[in-house]
Amino acid sequence: MWEQQLAEIRKGNNKTLARCISVIENEVSGYEALLQALPSSDIPVIGITGPPGAGKSTLTDALIGLLVTRGKNVAVLCVDPSSPFNLGALLGDRIRMSEWYNNPMVFIRSLATRGSLGGLHPKIIEISDLVKTAPFDLIIIETVGVGQSEIEIAGLADVTIVVMGPESGDEVQTMKAGLMEIADLFVVNKADRPGADLLVKNLKLMFHIADKNALPVPVIKTIASQKEGIQELVETILSLLDQNSHNDKRTWLLAEKAWHLIRQKKMNTLTKLDIKKQIESTGKDFNLYRFIKTHY
Numbered sequence: 001m002w003e004q005q006l007a008e009i010r011k012g013n014n015k016t017l018a019r020c021i022s023v024i025e026n027e028v029s030g031y032e033a034l035l036q037a038l039p040s041s042d043i044p045v046i047g048i049t050g051p052p053g054a055g056k057s058t059l060t061d062a063l064i065g066l067l068v069t070r071g072k073n074v075a076v077l078c079v080d081p082s083s084p085f086n087l088g089a090l091l092g093d094r095i096r097m098s099e100w101y102n103n104p105m106v107f108i109r110s111l112a113t114r115g116s117l118g119g120l121h122p123k124i125i126e127i128s129d130l131v132k133t134a135p136f137d138l139i140i141i142e143t144v145g146v147g148q149s150e151i152e153i154a155g156l157a158d159v160t161i162v163v164m165g166p167e168s169g170d171e172v173q174t175m176k177a178g179l180m181e182i183a184d185l186f187v188v189n190k191a192d193r194p195g196a197d198l199l200v201k202n203l204k205l206m207f208h209i210a211d212k213n214a215l216p217v218p219v220i221k222t223i224a225s226q227k228e229g230i231q232e233l234v235e236t237i238l239s240l241l242d243q244n245s246h247n248d249k250r251t252w253l254l255a256e257k258a259w260h261l262i263r264q265k266k267m268n269t270l271t272k273l274d275i276k277k278q279i280e281s282t283g284k285d286f287n288l289y290r291f292i293k294t295h296y
């Protein structure tokens, strides 16, 4: 049923890709068959997360620029309600981005978070797998680092980049352990502002204290708005991707994605009302733990 569309997507037809993303996003009937028809793909996914205003979108913009001049095709999925990729952003940002909207080597799609602050789009795993069908060299997913989203992005991306600005200096002290754990690479953006060097120093120290034996997590300084440090960033991303091909990170990512989808599926079909009815049919002598063992 979906063979024709998938063939178009494989050829680089971005209009068909956009339409099929909507099919998945809206759970249009037949979307599960579309997912089951997806070929396997090893196009790398780069996750970019961090606090709002750290410069993730500006950095993404600079990354696209450098990659395109190197002849790479890039897809960007953006799950950030405040992003310039979305409507309602600053006019200047939108004009800057419009350059990419008309470039055939670049595909940008914003995904609404449906009211939730931060958090990944409920279909981000499926949508990124669909995008991996198209002939891109790299897929970038930008998510705002609020709540759980930064943890979940790590289960989706081959390389996870955490972006911070010098104003995040105090946050580093209290930074959630989760954020440190997921970072394959740290970017200290807005290096044109005071405090950047101190933040770099503190981050390096923190990683050293956390695990003296692990490979150090690279910390890179950028000025995204002036496209400074972008080349070093790209080189570091490529070398991290190369490392992954020598370890079992890819299989871990698949396991992580499977785990999320299985959990989502199970919980979708299970309601508290169903459980209540089952409890009622159990009768007087009710034991919660025997009940769970029998039914689940």
Ligand SMILES: Nc1nc2c(ncn2[C@@H]2O[C@H](COP(=O)(O)OP(=O)(O)O)[C@@H](O)[C@H]2O)c(=O)[nH]1
Pocket (backbone or CB within 6 Å): 050, 051, 052, 053, 054, 055, 056, 057, 058, 059, 082, 083, 084, 189, 190, 191, 192, 193, 222, 223, 224, 225, 226
């Ligand atoms: N001074 C300075 N400002 C920057 C830099 N990078 C981004 N900005 C500005 O910071 C603001 C937030 O950037 P944005 O990319 O939207 O951040 P996001 O919320 O993390 O995606 C914008 O006004 C950018 O122009 C930088 O390296 N230096």
Ligand SMILES: [Mg+2]
Pocket (backbone or CB within 6 Å): 056, 057, 058, 080, 082, 083, 084, 142
């Ligand atoms: Mg943004």
